Amino acid sequence: MSHNKKWIVLFLLPAIILFSFVYAISLIVLIGTSFTDWSIGSSIHFVGIKNYIDLLRTPDFIKSILNTLIWIVLQSTIHIGIGVIFALILARKKWYFKMARTAFMIPNIISSAALGMLFLCVFNPQFGAVNNLIRLFGVKNFSHNWFMDPRTSFITVTLTWLPFAAVVAILILAEMASVDEGIYEAAKVDGASEFQTNIYVTLPMMKNIIGTATVLAATSMLQKLDIIMITTSGGPGNRTLNMPMFIYKTALSQNNFSLANTAGVYLIALGLISVVLINKIYGMGKSDV
Template sequence: MKGVIRDKKAFLVFLLPCLLFYLFSVFYPIEESIRLSFMKWGGLGAKKFVGFQNYIKLFQDKVFYTAFFNNLIYLAIVVCMQVLIGLLFAVLLTYIRRGATLIKTLYYVPCIITTVAVTQMFRSMYAVQPEGIINQVLKAFGLGRFATSWLTNTKTVLACVSIPEGWRYSGLYMVIFYAALISVDPEICEAARVDGANAWQTLFRVKIPMIKEVLLLVLTMALTGALRGFDIPYILTNGGPGNVSELMSTYMYKKAFGSNQFGYGSAIAVFIIVESMLVVAILNRIFTSKDEIEEKKSLRRTRRSKARS
């Protein structure tokens, strides 16, 4: 028994530095944002407590609603690209016997390229003067009528600021999916083939259900990452033209650091945090089966009965 207690103490000792780092780098900024969201403060001077005034203003702000719905479209494009492309390439990699490591490395490279470099590359592709590669390719294939100024056209700008983020991290999720797929027991797949399952049935009815936890992890990372997406859209268009490509994160930055409305900007930041938490909760609920829910409830009852006894 004493040995177990010692092990727990050692566990806490090793965990303490990470816990302290988390508290000061993550929890404290969140707590400070929540506190500032109830204040009126311009960055200098005394803070004035205004209660829920910032939140009332938030839900009366038309630009905020525009940014919110833009964020949903941005989220859909980014997550679909990252998850579907990542999964597709990971599946294809499982059939490659030679060069898989080289391909993984090449597709992972965009993740480690700086944001400014990625943004400048796409800016050049979308450019009109000098003409970017997208318009050049369209004209080369006789589709010049579709050529446009991609970053100033209100119909295309939101998709154009979403695509770079979706492309950039698809390689990361490809590596995660690939590691999960090759860890699936080959004997299970072989048993499915013996039972008459073809490649598609084996993939969708055997492999993907067996990597459900990894799929949940990837969706959580992709969704929360898209909800706080900021750098590429801000550098490309700064929310323009007008507010057509405005996201909640870019709007929060403008209000807090552009207009010195730190209380209002903090209220937007808190909304983003709550939204991210809701997304994670919904995903966990979707990916948790009824049997697992009942098992968790039974475990809680057992713990309560032990605690009472």
């Protein structure tokens, strides 16, 4: 082994050890127990792929996959779109730049649990700001249970995270700051408008960072639990049930750890597929410049 390779191995070692103990072993145990029948206090029995088949026959699990997929798509498109537009606006560095950036960031720095409570108040049928606003515009005695009415529960839960794309905006802003000013000057000399510069110059150069932000946004939907738990618990019925919520209920309410771990394997698989697809779509890692 060359001297250089030894250093590479030495520097990689802490990360490898950390990964092995925190993730790799956990992952092996997770996958291993997904083929068993196991709950707290019971002995473990091998059951083959029974859990995998049972889950696919469980309506709540199918609904949780569908909801998670919809949220991944929404987060990868609308959420990213909002972040990109906001970044392009902030990049103009007008007088409102700092204030707008800070205000946009606030929902991202509040804990999800607190944010959940906040939205419960905002959408409260009696004293919530949304209903009060509608009453203010003349709809007397208006009262709508936004989170618990089956017609609005999904969209209301979605609104608790979809518009808040400050992280996406900040990532893109950071990348934009590294672009050579000469490129913009050249576009200006060629007579490009601000809109044309954004579409034909800025955005193509932001492809990789938008792809990265999309991966982050999409995979965040695979972890969404606390805000759903606080606002709807996955209800009414199973209308806002996602995979993490399903896993939580299966493990901690039903004490069925092996089935929860099987759902965890499906969740990881969905995450990997999402990441690969997004990488393909954005052609990440390849440079057009």
